[in-house]
Amino acid sequence: MALHVRGVVLPDDEVRDLWLVGDRVTFEPVPDATTVVDGGFILPGLVDAHCHPGIRPGGGPVGSLDEARGLAAIDRDAGVLAIRDAGSPFPYAELDDAEDMPRLARAGQHLAPVKRYLRGVGEEHEADTLLQGVRKQAAAGNGWVKIVGDWILRETGDLAPSWDAEVMRAAVAEAHVAGARVAVHTFDEKAVEILVDAGVDSVEHGTGLSPDLIAKMAARGTTLTPTMINIETFEGIASQADGKFPVYAAHMRRLRRDFPSVVAAAYEAGVQIFIGTDAGGGISHGLAAEEMLLLHRKAGMSALDVLAAASWKAREWLGFPGLVEGGLADVVVYPTDPRRDLSVVREPRRIILRGRVLL
Numbered sequence: 001m002a003l004h005v006r007g008v009v010l011p012d013d014e015v016r017d018l019w020l021v022g023d024r025v026t027f028e029p030v031p032d033a034t035t036v037v038d039g040g041f042i043l044p045g046l047v048d049a050h051c052h053p054g055i056r057p058g059g060g061p062v063g064s065l066d067e068a069r070g071l072a073a074i075d076r077d078a079g080v081l082a083i084r085d086a087g088s089p090f091p092y093a094e095l096d097d098a099e100d101m102p103r104l105a106r107a108g109q110h111l112a113p114v115k116r117y118l119r120g121v122g123e124e125h126e127a128d129t130l131l132q133g134v135r136k137q138a139a140a141g142n143g144w145v146k147i148v149g150d151w152i153l154r155e156t157g158d159l160a161p162s163w164d165a166e167v168m169r170a171a172v173a174e175a176h177v178a179g180a181r182v183a184v185h186t187f188d189e190k191a192v193e194i195l196v197d198a199g200v201d202s203v204e205h206g207t208g209l210s211p212d213l214i215a216k217m218a219a220r221g222t223t224l225t226p227t228m229i230n231i232e233t234f235e236g237i238a239s240q241a242d243g244k245f246p247v248y249a250a251h252m253r254r255l256r257r258d259f260p261s262v263v264a265a266a267y268e269a270g271v272q273i274f275i276g277t278d279a280g281g282g283i284s285h286g287l288a289a290e291e292m293l294l295l296h297r298k299a300g301m302s303a304l305d306v307l308a309a310a311s312w313k314a315r316e317w318l319g320f321p322g323l324v325e326g327g328l329a330d331v332v333v334y335p336t337d338p339r340r341d342l343s344v345v346r347e348p349r350r351i352i353l354r355g356r357v358l359l
Contacts, residue, residue, distance in 0.1 A: 002033035003355065005331060007042045009323060010339075011304070011312060018042070020329040020355045027325055036357055037333050037350050043307065044322030045081025045102075045330030045353065046345075047314035048288050050183075050204055050225045050276025053095075054088025059281045060120040061089035068092045069101065074285035076102050076358070079348040081330040082320050086183050086204060086225075086276070087146035089121050096142060099354055103330070105318045107183060108140030111171070112148040113162040118281065122148055127167045131174045138178035143319075145175040147200075149184040150191035157245045159188035169198040183225075187255060196222060204276070207231060207255040209262050218269045223317070225276035226263045228294040229287055231256055263299035273301070274317065275310040289345040296342050303342045310345075329355035 003020040019030040053072040056062045062071065068090060075083060082103040087110035095101045111133050112122025125133045138145050149168065153160035161168065172195070175182045181201040186192040189208035196203065196213050202223045203209070209217075209224075217224065234256035238249040267273060275292055279285040292310050295301045301309070308314075311332075312322045321327035333350035351359040 002030040003329075003352065003357070004030070004033040004035040005037040005042060005333075005352070006035070007037055007040045007333060008337070009042045010307065016042075018323060018331075020331070020352065023329050023354045025323055025325065025327040025329055036352070037331070040333045040335050040349055041337050042323070043311045043332050043334070043338075044315050044327075045332050045351075046079045046288055046310050047082045047084070047275065047318065047320075048075055048080045048277055048279065049084045049274040049314055049318075050086045050227050050278050051075060051080075051083045051285070052085060052088060052278070052280025053083065053285075054085065054090035054092060055121060055280030057281070057284070059118060065092055065094060069095060069098070071280070071285050072101055075279065075288065076100075076353065077351070078286040078288055079332040079345070079351055080286075080288050081332065081351070081353050082315060082318060084144065084183075084276075084318060086144070086185075086278075087121070091140065093142070099356065102353070103318075103320050103328070105143055105320075106141045107144035107146035108137030110146050110148050110185070111137060113151065116151045116153065116162065117148050121281075127163050130163060130167060130171050134171050134174045135178055138175055138180040141180060143180060145178075145180045145182050147171060147175075147182060147184045147195075149186040149195050150188035152245065152248055154245075158248045158251055159191070161188065161191040161194060165194045165198075168194055172198040172200055187252075205230065206266075207259050207262065209266065211265060214262075214266050214269045214271060217266070217271045221272070223272045223274060224263070224266050225274045226259070226295065226299070227276045227278040227291070228259070228263070228298065229283055229291050230278040231259050232294075233282060260298040263295065267299060267301050267305070272313070272317070273309050274314050275306070289343075292345055293342060303339045306342060307338060307345075329353075
């Protein structure tokens with residue numbers, strides 16, 4: 001059954017008629033189509049570009065495909081119709097084409113240093129096995145590899161790169177040879193410098209970015225997914241570390257304090273920024289709207305640019321065409337103009353995924 005949608009389509013800012021035939025968009029009228037939207041503001045479905053349906057609340061891998069499905073459904077029901085899974089300890093390739101699930105761009109399992117990352121989440125490697133791990137995880141994902149670039153080093157009591165610079169450069173190059181783009185977890189100043197210089201495709205978090213690195217990212221087209229919701233948790237992390245690792249605790253507090261200005265500088269420099277919640281583990285699913293509002297209020301991104309980062313530009317980046325002729329039939333509709341009041345993204349009026357009405 002064909003569907004008919006009419007309203008103000010963003011970013012074109014025009015009242016338009018769309019017809020959804022199966023999983024495709026057309027501007028050619030379809031006789032006898034059922035009108036399911038008549039009014040409001042229409043966007044291509046939202047994207048959470050840093051999400052982990054394979055990690056259960058509280059940490060560790062989900063226990064089943066149904067559990068991963070349920071977590072992804074929470075995001076879907078908030079208007080997120082495409083997810084980039086930035087690393088999963090649980091394989092769920094069966095959901096890639098599931099008609100009731102958001103579209104998935106997936107990394108394999110996180111590649112992490114030995115005994116220096118979240119228990120049960122990463123595939124751990126010493127320097128001499130990392131490239132083998134890169135090849136394995138490139139094959140396990142569908143276009144992305146996730147590398148943990150830094151974590152606390154207990155011997156020094158502070159953040160430190162996961163491996164030396166030569167090893168991490170080789171890992172990035174190996175992923176590219178395997179046909180995968182590289183996303184890197186990084187909080188630390190030194191690690192992010194190594195990884196940006198190594199040519200990664202996407203910096204996740206990026207609290208340690210400097211003005212020089214931001215300029216390099218803008219010039220090279222390296223993207224940033226700030227996950228500001230995650231960074232808000234740094235005070236709690238620091239409080240737990242105060243007694244045993246005071247240097248690390250102070251470092252995390254400083255990174256949290258300075259982060260809005262870091263993201264604002266990246267935005268002003270023209271770095272492409274995407275919306276990512278880091279849902280999974282300690283962050284709840286379904287919070288894409290809250291991440292959008294943080295980027296608007298704390299980092300100074302315009303409402304239009306936040307919407308682009310959460311919708312049409314993110315979809316283009318991941319290869320999920322938006323509301324163009326022949327594009328994918330993923331639609332989210334808001335009752336009023338989200339450019340004027342971004343908080344409306346908390347309450348979509350209509351959600352259509354793969355040409356099927358969900359809300």
